[in-house]
Amino acid sequence: MGIFGKKTLKTNDKDNAKIKMVEVSQLRFDRDFKNVFQQENDKVAEIANDMRANGFDKSRPIIVTEAFIIVDGHSRFMAAKKAGLEKVPVIIKKFDSRDETIEYEYKMQLNSRRLTDGEYFAAFLKLDEIRRSNPNVQGSSDEAIGRQLNKSARQVCKMREIAKKADSALLEKI
Template identity: 30%
Template sequence: MNISTMPITDLKVEEPFSTLFPVGEDTLEGIRTDMESNGYDDAFPIIVWEEKGIVVDGHTRFTAALAVGLEQVPVLIRNFENEDDAILYAFHLQRNRRNLADEDILRCLHVLDSIDDAREGADGEKRTRREKIKERASELGTSESKIDKAKKVMEHADDSIREAVETGEKSINQAFNEMQEMRRESGELKGRATSSLACGARYSKTLGKLIEELTRIRDEGWEQVSIEKALLDIETLKNIVEG
């Protein structure tokens, strides 16, 4: 890497780079304290878009350097063809150095989908929703189920629910379940509410336990259970299944 120094006043901080991964207060305070005692660690330069002088990566270090009054900071200058390429570069750096929280996943998903939609429209190549979900899950290091739920929250949830995820107040799963319940109440969705565990999986697990226990009772003898009661209980289960 060809690292040089640059006056901090020559650097510009702009969206979307400044909000892609918000500066955490605890992390900022730790870096600021260390920087105040030991100076700026040259091993972690600020990444700058050469043509525009914009900070692409290193916003926490930039903010800490400002706070301690540094006039010069180490920078790594890079060329990017366009803003989308610069955003993707910043995203991959952050993804490789941290475990993404749900608020990070939702924010990155929005940015990556916007870039993807623009490029897809330009080259005319269309992919299915499932293909996109699989790709995003791989990029963000999470499950396809979480990406699917996150996308549905982005598409159908109201502003308050989305903002609760973006601020870390709710998980993607909590937001998804709340959104689905609201959609059911409004009549937009039909059917009963379910938990985060799929109904099919819950049914198989419950049935397996029931069969295991009934088999144990049978092996120990049915003397304390009348045939009439057993048949009545089976009829109750039948009524539950039939709704």
């Protein structure tokens, strides 16, 4: 129990959530991670303007791998570069696999964005692909994927049917 009589959160040994200041030039994009969701140019410009006036909001550090590859915070990184910042706050997070890293990124993005139905569908496709390619992953059911997407199992089932029945041209449009 914590000091307020509530259960304390258990932390994973991989999560040493210490914020460190790192030179912007050390950070790198990974195409697969950056392309999870598109960065909006007007939003990046808005964030950059705020950074010029107020500095980088340290309560929202960029999440990176041990190799300084950006996992979460692509727009903040782009805005920091645009604002001319030399250092930014980061949290270095350890991941056991590339799939675990991508799943973490989806979780972070799904919790912080208002997504279109097409973006939810794309997230479903990627999460389902990860689960199908790794038979040892727990939670490959529609219910488990639904929890990740904040959707019902029925909605996930419908997405699965669309994915099965739609041709590639239709999937591209979605």
